[in-house]
Amino acid sequence: xxxxxxxxLISLSGVILGCxxxxxxxxxxxxxxxxxxxxxxxxxxxxxxxxxxxxxxxDDVFYFVMPDRFNNADxxxxxxxxxxxxxxxxxxxxxxxxxxxxxMKGIEQKLEYLQGMGITAIWMTPILRNKAVQRDGVAHHGYxxxxxTEIDPHFGSNxxxxxxxxxxxxxxxxxxxxxxxxxxxxxxxxxxxHHGNGDFKGDKHCVYKSIExxxxxxxxxxxxxxxxxxxxxxxxxxxxxxYHNQGDTTFEGxxxxxxxxxxxxxxxxxxxxxxxxMIEIYKNLIKEFKPDGFRVDTVRHVRxxxxxxxxxxIMTYAQEQGIPNFHIFGEVYDPDPAQLSRFTTEGKLPxxxxxxxxxxxxxxxxxxxxxxxxxxxxxxxxxxTDEDSQADLLMTFLGNxxxxxxxxxxxxxxxxxxxxxxxxxxILSHAFMYLSRGIPVVYYGDEQGFTGDGNDVNxxxxxxxxxxxxxxxxxxxxxxxxxADDNFDSTHPIYLALKExxxxxxxxxxxxxxxxxxxxxxxxSMMFAFARTLPQGKEYLAVFNAxxxxxxxxxxxxxxxxEGLVEATEFxxxxxxxxxxxxxxxxxxxxAK
Numbered sequence: 001x002x003x004x005x006x007x008x009l010i011s012l013s014g015v016i017l018g019c020x021x022x023x024x025x026x027x028x029x030x031x032x033x034x035x036x037x038x039x040x041x042x043x044x045x046x047x048x049x050x051x052x053x054x055x056x057x058x059d060d061v062f063y064f065v066m067p068d069r070f071n072n073a074d075x076x077x078x079x080x081x082x083x084x085x086x087x088x089x090x091x092x093x094x095x096x097x098x099x100x101x102x103x104m105k106g107i108e109q110k111l112e113y114l115q116g117m118g119i120t121a122i123w124m125t126p127i128l129r130n131k132a133v134q135r136d137g138v139a140h141h142g143y144x145x146x147x148x149t150e151i152d153p154h155f156g157s158n159x160x161x162x163x164x165x166x167x168x169x170x171x172x173x174x175x176x177x178x179x180x181x182x183x184x185x186x187x188x189x190x191x192x193x194h195h196g197n198g199d200f201k202g203d204k205h206c207v208y209k210s211i212e213x214x215x216x217x218x219x220x221x222x223x224x225x226x227x228x229x230x231x232x233x234x235x236x237x238x239x240x241x242x243y244h245n246q247g248d249t250t251f252e253g254x255x256x257x258x259x260x261x262x263x264x265x266x267x268x269x270x271x272x273x274x275x276x277x278m279i280e281i282y283k284n285l286i287k288e289f290k291p292d293g294f295r296v297d298t299v300r301h302v303r304x305x306x307x308x309x310x311x312x313x314i315m316t317y318a319q320e321q322g323i324p325n326f327h328i329f330g331e332v333y334d335p336d337p338a339q340l341s342r343f344t345t346e347g348k349l350p351x352x353x354x355x356x357x358x359x360x361x362x363x364x365x366x367x368x369x370x371x372x373x374x375x376x377x378x379x380x381x382x383x384x385t386d387e388d389s390q391a392d393l394l395m396t397f398l399g400n401x402x403x404x405x406x407x408x409x410x411x412x413x414x415x416x417x418x419x420x421x422x423x424x425x426x427i428l429s430h431a432f433m434y435l436s437r438g439i440p441v442v443y444y445g446d447e448q449g450f451t452g453d454g455n456d457v458n459x460x461x462x463x464x465x466x467x468x469x470x471x472x473x474x475x476x477x478x479x480x481x482x483x484a485d486d487n488f489d490s491t492h493p494i495y496l497a498l499k500e501x502x503x504x505x506x507x508x509x510x511x512x513x514x515x516x517x518x519x520x521x522x523x524x525s526m527m528f529a530f531a532r533t534l535p536q537g538k539e540y541l542a543v544f545n546a547x548x549x550x551x552x553x554x555x556x557x558x559x560x561x562x563e564g565l566v567e568a569t570e571f572x573x574x575x576x577x578x579x580x581x582x583x584x585x586x587x588x589x590x591x592a593k
Contacts, residue, residue: 052120052172052292057327058392059512060121060174061434061502062441063114066401067124067155068099068140069462070444071106071488080132080154086146086185086231087129087153090138093467096457099132099140102464104151104160108167113488117447117495118502121174123295125401127155131185131231135204136262141401141460142178143297144185144264147233148281158288165289174292176327177285181278181310182298186263187228188240190220190247198225206247206263208255220245236277244268249301256301269306279310283317292323299330299343299352307347315350327351329395333402335359341383344393354394354438356380361398364526364546365429366406366413371528371546375521378530381437392513396438398429399446404459406430406443407451407477421548423449423478424585427497428546431587434501435542436530437516447495448487449477463487504565508591510540520555527553527582539592543568545582552581559592 072078078101081088092098107122114122126142129152134144142152151161165175189198193206209220222240232238244266249259260266267274282294294314299307311328318326329351332340337356343349360377363369381391399405406429410422417425426449433440445461451474452459461471461483472484478493489495505511514532519541521528526547532540539558545551550569557578564571568588570581582588 050172052169052174053322053324055120055172055174055325056513057121057293057325058439059506060439061118061505062121062123062176062395062439063117063119063444064123064397064400064441065107065125065444066102066141066460067104067107067127068102068142069460070102071110071464072101072103073105073109074103074156074160075101077101077103077153077156080152082153086131086228088132090132090140090154092138094469095138096460096468096470097137097140099138099154100462100466101154102462103154104156104164106464108160108164110488111168111171111173113490115171115173116490117442117499118506119442120172121176121292122168123176123441124178126178126180126297127151127161129153129233131187134186134263139185143180145180146185146187146231148237149233149284161289165291176293176295177289177291178295178297179282179285180297181267181269181306182301183261183264183266184232184237186260186265187224187231187238188222188243188245188265189225190222190245192220193247194223196223196225198228206260208247208250208259210246211254211258214246220247234277234281236273242268242271242274242277257303261298261301269302275306275309279313282314286314286318286321286323286326290321290323292325293327293329295353296328296330296349299347299349300332300334300339304342304347307343307349311348311350327393329353329393337377337380337383341380344384344389345386348388350389351393351395351439353441354396357394357396357433357436357438358398358403361429361432362409362413365425365432366409368413368526368546370523371526371544372521372523374528375518378437378516378518381516391516392437392439394438395441396433396436397441397443398433399443399459401443401460402455404455405450405452406446407449408454408459410477411451411475419475419477421585423493426477426494428544428585428587430494430498431501432544434498434505435511435532435587435589437514437532440505442498445487447498448481448489448492449479449494450483450487451475451477504589508540508565510534510537514540520553522553525551525553527551529553529555529580531558540565541578541590541592543580543582543588543590545584545586548584550581550583552579554579561593562590563593565589565591 079091090099093100128145129147130139130144131146168175222245244258246258249255330349332343332352335356340352356377360373363373364371384391410425450461465486466483472482510532514534517531519529519531527545529543557576566589568580568582572579
C-alpha cells in the first residue's frame with residue numbers, strides 16, 4: 001500500500017489479499033468488517049460470492065496467461081510427446097518463437113501468487129494438442145490444434161490440467177479455456193501449389209480462390225500427406241471435405257471468412273456437420289474438465305449463424321453440467337463498438353473482448369490524446385444491450401499476446417519520459433480498467449512491468465528466468481530486474497497497485513455492477529470524471545488526471561456529502577458544486593454519503 005500511495009498520492013481503504021499469518025488474517029477480518037458496514041451495497045449481500053460456481057463473472061478479475069511462458073515446473077515435458085510424432089519438438093528456450101517449457105503444473109505452483117494479486121479467474125491460451133512445428137513457426141501459443149480431446153504434451157497431461165482446475169477452484173479461482181472453431185493445424189495441402197510430400201512447388205503461399213472462381217472450375221484439389229492422414233482427433237477432422245480449401249486469406253472480403261490463416265486449415269463452419277461436430281467437441285471438454293468458461297478465438301472470421309447456434313448450445317450444456325455461470329467471450333479484433341456488438345446481439349455471444357476500450361485507454365494514457373475518446377466510446381454502450389448481453393459483461397484489457405504490452409505502448413508513446421512517469425501511466429491505466437465498466441483482464445507479466453519489443457512473439461516474455469537475448473535487454477517498469485530474472489515479485493509496485501484495486505472492487509458492489517455515467521469531459525483538459533451507480537444506490541465518483549501537471553475540475557454534486565476512498569489533493573463541496581484537484585497522472589475516488 002505504501003508504494004501506491006507514494007506513486008499516486010492515495011490512501012485506499014481495504015485490506016491486502018493473500019495474507020497467511022494469523023496476525024494478517026485477523027487484520028483482514030477486521031478491515032473487511034469495517035468496509036462492509038460502511039457500504040450499504042455490501043450489507044445487502046452483494047459482495048462477490050466465495051463459491052466460484054455461484055459468483056457472477058462481473059465480480060471477477062481475470063489474468064490472461066500463456067502457459068508456455070509462465071512457469072516451468074516439469075522439465076520432463078519440455079520437448080512434448082516423448083514418443084515423437086506431430087506433437088513433439090520445437091523446444092528452444094533461446095528463441096522467442098520456440099517452446100520454453102511452461103506447463104500446467106507451473107501455473108498450479110503460482111496460484112497463491114495470483115490470488116495474492118486479487119485474481120479470481122485465469123484465462124489460458126489454447127492448451128489442446130498441437131502440431132508442434134509448422135512452416136512459419138512453433139506452436140508455443142497453442143493455436144495449431146490437431147487433437148481436441150487431450151492437452152498438448154508440452155503443457156502436461158489431462159490429469160495435470162484437472163489438478164490445476166481442482167486446485168484453482170479450491171482457492172475460488174475460475175479457469176477459462178481459449179477455444180478455436182475457425183481452423184485446425186496446417187495439414188491439408190493443395191495439388192496445385194504443393195508437392196506430394198507437402199512442400200511448396202514455388203512461393204510459400206497458395207493464392208486465395210474466390211467463390212466465384214470456384215464456381216467456374218478454378219479450384220484447388222486438396223490432399224493430405226500419407227504421414228498425416230489420421231493425426232486429427234476427432235477423426236472427421238481429417239476429411240478435407242469439411243474445410244473451405246480456397247487458399248490463403250488476404251484478411252479482406254470473403255477471404256476473411258473462407259481463407260486459410262497462414263496455411264491453417266479453415267473449417268467450413270457453414271456445413272451443419274462441422275457446426276454439430278464443434279459443439280460436441282466443446283461439450284465433451286466441459287464434461288471432462290469442468291472449466292468455468294471459454295474465450296473464443298477468431299470470432300469475426302466465422303459467419304454469424306454459426307455463433308447463433310454454437311453459443312446458446314454450449315451455455316445450456318454447461319448449465320446442465322452444473323456450471324450455472326459459465327461465461328463465453330469472443331475475440332473480435334476490431335475497436336468499433338458497432339462491429340463488436342453485432343456478435344453479442346445478432347451473434348448470441350454473451351460478451352467480447354473490448355478492443356474499443358483498449359484503443360481509447362492507450363490513446364489517452366499512453367499517447368496523451370484527449371479523454372474525449374473515452375466519452376465517445378462509452379456513449380455507444382447501448383449497442384451491446386439485448387436480452388442476454390450488456391456493456392458491463394465486456395472484457396476490458398490494455399494489451400495482449402497479439403498486439404503488444406502496456407509497457408511497450410508506454411515506451412512508444414512517451415519514450416523520453418522518466419521511469420517514474422512510465423510506471424505511473426501503467427498504474428493509472430490499470431486503475432481506469434478496474435474502476436470503469438466491464439470485467440478487467442490483466443495480461444501476464446504486466447504486473448511486473450514487462451515492456452517487450454512489439455507485438456506477437458515480441459510480447460510473450462518468460463516470467464521465469466529467460467534465455468531470450470532480445471527479451472532480456474528490455475527495461476522493466478518499476479523494477480531494476482530484467483526478464484533474465486525470475487519475475488514473481490509480490491512487492492512490485494504494479495502488483496501491489498493491482499492488489500489494492502482488486503480489493504477496492506471487491507469491497508464496493510457499484511464498482512463491479514454499477515451503471516457507468518460520464519460526469520466531466522472537456523476538450524481542453526486531460527482530466528475527466530465518471531460515476532458508477534446502482535439503482536437507488538450511492539454514486540461512486542472517479543476522477544482521473546491523465547496530464548503531467550496537477551489540475552482541477554468543477555462539476556455538479558449528486559450528494560450533500562462524499563467520503564474519500566482514494567483521496568485527491570483537494571476536494572471541496574459548496575453550492576452543490578464539487579471542485580477537485582488531482583496530481584499529475586493520478587486518480588481519486590469518492591463515495592456519496
